[in-house]
Amino acid sequence: MGANTRTDRMLPSQFDDKLIAAIGLTLLAALIPFFVSEYVRTLIQRCLLWIPPIFGVYFIYSLLRQVHFAQSIFIGLGSYIVAFLAGKYFLTSELLILLPLSLLACVVVAYVLGIFIMRRTGFYFAIMGIAVTMVFWSLVYKMRQITGGSDGISDIKNPTLLGIQLSEQGFYYICLLISVGLIVLMYRILHSPFSMQLKAIRGDLQKAESIGIPVHQMRRLAFVVAGANAGLSGVLLAFLYNYVGPTSFAWEFGAQFVQAAIIGGVNYFVGPIVGAFAFVGLEFLVSTWFPNLWEIVIGVTVALVVVTVGEEGVTGIAKNLLGRVFKGANLKERTYSDGK
Amino acid sequence: MGNNQGPVLLAVESLRKFFGEVRAANDISLEIAQGQVLTLVGANGAGKSTFLNMLIGLVRPDRGEIRLEGKRITGLPPEQRAKMGIVKTFQLEHVFDDMTVFDNVRTACLSVAGKHYVMFKDVSTEREINERTQHILELFDLARVCQTLVRNLGHGYKKVIDIAMSFAMKPKILLVDEPTSGVGEEEKYRIMELMMNQIRANNLAAIIVEHDLNLVKDIAKETIVMHEGEFIARGAPEEVFSQDKVVEVLVGRGF
Numbered sequence: 001m002g003a004n005t006r007t008d009r010m011l012p013s014q015f016d017d018k019l020i021a022a023i024g025l026t027l028l029a030a031l032i033p034f035f036v037s038e039y040v041r042t043l044i045q046r047c048l049l050w051i052p053p054i055f056g057v058y059f060i061y062s063l064l065r066q067v068h069f070a071q072s073i074f075i076g077l078g079s080y081i082v083a084f085l086a087g088k089y090f091l092t093s094e095l096l097i098l099l100p101l102s103l104l105a106c107v108v109v110a111y112v113l114g115i116f117i118m119r120r121t122g123f124y125f126a127i128m129g130i131a132v133t134m135v136f137w138s139l140v141y142k143m144r145q146i147t148g149g150s151d152g153i154s155d156i157k158n159p160t161l162l163g164i165q166l167s168e169q170g171f172y173y174i175c176l177l178i179s180v181g182l183i184v185l186m187y188r189i190l191h192s193p194f195s196m197q198l199k200a201i202r203g204d205l206q207k208a209e210s211i212g213i214p215v216h217q218m219r220r221l222a223f224v225v226a227g228a229n230a231g232l233s234g235v236l237l238a239f240l241y242n243y244v245g246p247t248s249f250a251w252e253f254g255a256q257f258v259q260a261a262i263i264g265g266v267n268y269f270v271g272p273i274v275g276a277f278a279f280v281g282l283e284f285l286v287s288t289w290f291p292n293l294w295e296i297v298i299g300v301t302v303a304l305v306v307v308t309v310g311e312e313g314v315t316g317i318a319k320n321l322l323g324r325v326f327k328g329a330n331l332k333e334r335t336y337s338d339g340k
Numbered sequence: 341m342g343n344n345q346g347p348v349l350l351a352v353e354s355l356r357k358f359f360g361e362v363r364a365a366n367d368i369s370l371e372i373a374q375g376q377v378l379t380l381v382g383a384n385g386a387g388k389s390t391f392l393n394m395l396i397g398l399v400r401p402d403r404g405e406i407r408l409e410g411k412r413i414t415g416l417p418p419e420q421r422a423k424m425g426i427v428k429t430f431q432l433e434h435v436f437d438d439m440t441v442f443d444n445v446r447t448a449c450l451s452v453a454g455k456h457y458v459m460f461k462d463v464s465t466e467r468e469i470n471e472r473t474q475h476i477l478e479l480f481d482l483a484r485v486c487q488t489l490v491r492n493l494g495h496g497y498k499k500v501i502d503i504a505m506s507f508a509m510k511p512k513i514l515l516v517d518e519p520t521s522g523v524g525e526e527e528k529y530r531i532m533e534l535m536m537n538q539i540r541a542n543n544l545a546a547i548i549v550e551h552d553l554n555l556v557k558d559i560a561k562e563t564i565v566m567h568e569g570e571f572i573a574r575g576a577p578e579e580v581f582s583q584d585k586v587v588e589v590l591v592g593r594g595f
Contacts, residue, residue, distance in 0.1 A: 185460070193450045193458040193466060196439075200447045203436035207502075210396060210434070211509055212422035212451040221457065 026180050033169050045172055045240055047280045048179040050260065052233045054272035055186045056226030057261040062190075063198040064222060066121060069254045070113070070129035073136050074227040076249035077109060078102040078234020080140070083153035083244040093157040095166075095174065098235055106231030107224050114220035133251040140246045152245030159239045175236050182229055187269065189225060198222055230257075259302050265313020274315045346374040348410075349545050350395070350426065350513050355404035357390055363569035364390040365401065370564075370571070372513065375543040377536075379556045379577070382566035383589065388549045389431060391566070392515045396428045397421045408512070423452070425512030431521060431549070433498035435505070437491040441482055444490055444501050446473040448508035473508070480504040480534055496527040503535050513545040520552065528552065532559060553581060553590075565589065 029048070033041050053071045060068040081102045086093035117128045140147045147153070159166050159174070166174065189195060201208045201215045208215050238244045247253060256279065264275020279298075286297045309316050350372045357365040364387040372378065382388050393399040395406060397418040406414045413421050436444050449469045450456075464470070477483045480500055485493060490501060499519060506514055519535060520528040536559055539546050550556050556563055557577045565573040565580060567589045573580045580586055 188462065189459045191462045191464070192460065193455045193463050193469075195459075196443060196447055196463050197450060197456060199439060200436050200444075203438060204434050206398065207430070207434035207436070207505075208447075209418040210398070210422055210428055210430075211448045211505055212419045213447075214419050214456060218456060225459075 026176070029176055029180075030173070033172050038168070041168075041172060042240065043280065043284055045175050046237075047277045048175050049233045049237050049240065050257070050276035050280055051179050051273055052182045052229035053257045054260050054264065054275050055182065056229040057257045058264075058266060058272045059186065059190070059229075060222060060226050061261065061266050063195055064121075064202050064219065067126045067258060068129060068223075068226055069126055069251055069258060070117070070133050071226065071230040071257045072249055072251060072254035073113070073133050074106045074110065074230035075234040075237065075253065076136060076140065076246075077105055078231040079238040079244040079248045080147065080153075081105060082235050082238035083156060086159070086239070087153050087156040087244075088148075090157060093159050093239075094163065095159050095161050095235075098159075099178075099232060102231045102235045103228055106227045106234075110224040110227030111220055113227075114223035118216065118219040118223050129254070130251045133249065133254055137246055137249040137251065140249050147246070150246060152243060154243045156238055156242045156244070158242075171239065175240070178232060178236065182232065183273065186229070190269065194218070194221075259298060262302055263305050263314055265305075265309070265311060265315035267311045267313070268315040268319075271313055271315050274318070275313065278314050346376075348372070349374045349376075349408065351405075351407040351410075352395070353405040353407075355391070355394060355406065356402045357387075357394060357399060357569075358402060363387070365394065365404075366569040367404070368569070368571060372545050372547070374512070374545055377539060377544075377546045377548065377560045377562070379560045379563040380547055380549045380566060381551070381553070381556060381563060381590065386566040387569040388566055389517055390569075392428055392517055392547065392549065395421075395515060396426055422509055423454075425510065426515070427506045427509045427511040427513075428515040429499075429502045429506045429517060429519065431517040433495065433502050435490050435498050435501050438489065440487055440489055441493070441497075441501055442473060442477065442486040445476050445482075445504050445508050446470065448505040449473050449476070452509050476504055476508050479507070479538060496523045496531065499523060499531055500534060503531070507538055507542075511544060513547070514539060516546060516548045518549050518551060520550065520555065528555070553577075 029044070032044055036044070053075060056071050056074075057068045060066050082093075082098055085091045085098060085101075092098070113132060117125060117132065120128055141149055143149070159171060161170070161174065197208070197213050198218055200211075201213060201218060205215055234248065237248070260275040260279035261272060262275070263278050264271035264273070268274075282297065282301065283294065286294050290297070305313055348371050350370075352368060352370040354367040354369055355365050356367050368391060380388050380391075390399055394401045397413075397416060397420075401414070404414070405412060408421070408424055408426055411424075413424065413426070416424075436447065439447070446463070446469060449472050450463075450466070453469060455466065455469070458466075474483070474486075477486050480503065482497075482500060482504060485497065490498060493501075503516070503519060506516075516535070520531055523531060532555060538544075548559065550559070561576060562574065563577045563580050564571050565586050572589065573583055573586050581590075
């Protein structure tokens with residue numbers, strides 16, 4: 001039994017310990033619609049929907065040390081599926097159809113793209129991601145008759161669940177549910193045998209192969225996991241704004257998830273959550289008061305985070321500050337995947 | 341060369357690999373039975389590592405065939421061969437530096453159990469895997485350092501971890517490329533003893549590349565001398581090392 005107690009302690013898998021904090025935050029998020037304006041609620045919804053694609057970036061970075069710029073492909077896929085089926089060629093706006101359908105589309109596309117993109121690492125992986133994203137973007141941009149070109153597609157009907165039209169508040173809870181659900185799922189995946197072997201692949205590809213790990217297949221699947229997260233967000237983002245445009249396919253959009261991941265801090269499991277709120281919050285504040293300074297502010301923020309705290313991000317800073325306030329409190333633990 | 345240990349496990353037939361003018365393997369043939377341990381010696385550049393890498397699939401031979409238990413494995417990718425029981429430890433240690441010793445061995449245990457795609461289960465709940473990992477760590481005297489990050493350990497430890505991972509793969513034949521290179525004299529014997537104990541206890545076949553001729557005499561009854569991609573001598577170490585052509589190759593090249 002010695003083996004078990006030892007291994008149980010070696011990963012920070014004290015899910016139960018953190019469960020209270022997680023439930024508390026989720027409840028807080030669940031109460032928010034009762035206290036804030038519609039505008040602020042939409043903003044929080046946007047934050048929630050940004051979390052899954054950022055988790056995709058985090059997943060690929062923390063386990064494979066690759067920078068994933070191509071998340072916008074899957075946001076775009078999910079969004080345009082909604083735009084076609086619940087907007088342009090109205091067939092259904094049933095979430096129980098659109099979510100699984102988009103998930104399936106993203107899994108298939110991610111798998112096929114993964115065959116090419118995941119063959120490369122480092123610089124080439126990042127560039128391949130951008131290149132493929134640009135192809136998608138320009139296809140959508142050019143096929144005006146079908147996609148509406150730069151005008152995009154508006155008039156997306158409101159979502160239904162089991163045939164019942166969702167109120168805006170109801171839709172908020174769907175977003176919260178899916179976002180929280182995906183966070184829990186990612187926590188699971190990050191502590192799974194799958195992730196441990198991915199980490200081995202990152203450590204030494206040749207050795208991983210020589211101990212029987214199907215390295216290419218597993219890397220492709222990691223790409224699928226990241227893409228699936230983004231695809232589900234894409235569906236909900238399209239419903240949130242009732243509009244889809246080609247910018248959801250733009251690689252610059254994908255790069256924003258990378259920036260958000262950096263701001264949040266890639267050393268922490270909560271990094272993507274912090275990053276989503278920090279990025280979207282900052283975007284809101286700057287565009288409200290200094291609408292022309294957005295690019296400068298975000299650029300400077302990312303640069304500052306990278307230069308001062310690096311992989312620790314805002315989460316690291318917060319942990320440090322809170323640690324000083326509540327001496328000895330171990331508020332956030334590093335994820336096992338950062339290997340430190 | 342009678343194979344009295346049992347049925348043929350690994351059969352290599354006219355394996356050839358040229359790198360331009362360099363003949364890394366020139367029509368090599370070899371048969372190894374279950375439980376048979378061979379040492380492979382030769383000067384640097386004789387083709388030993390290339391030969392082992394062809395066996396595990398990291399290097400594609402120009403021609404020739406490799407069979408494991410009668411099945412042709414020549415075209416199979418490395419991970420499939422590893423699963424079939426042909427496993428190599430590397431000359432320069434290949435370990436997962438930013439993982440603990442426990443996780444290094446555990447990864448091999450997960451892999452051999454085919455648990456590649458288990459995504460929704462916490463790895464700490466894989467009880468059988470964790471117990472097996474602990475057991476292997478104890479066999480190789482690594483239990484004390486099991487929670488240490490591998491990058492914080494010395495070269496000798498990394499060698500042992502590499503070997504332990506190979507054993508975790510439940511191999512039928514183990515290919516060991518210089519298990520003691522770059523390791524101090526005392527540790528050399530300790531590593532070799534740990535490894536040989538396990539090879540014998542599990543009746544594994546093994547090909548061990550080793551430079552220390554004294555060790556070679558200790559660990560196996562049979563040795564092969566390789567030179568310019570060919571096996572130039574094979575037999576009991578004492579006998580082989582007294583042959584003129586072997587002395588010329590091993591000593592003349594500053595072995």
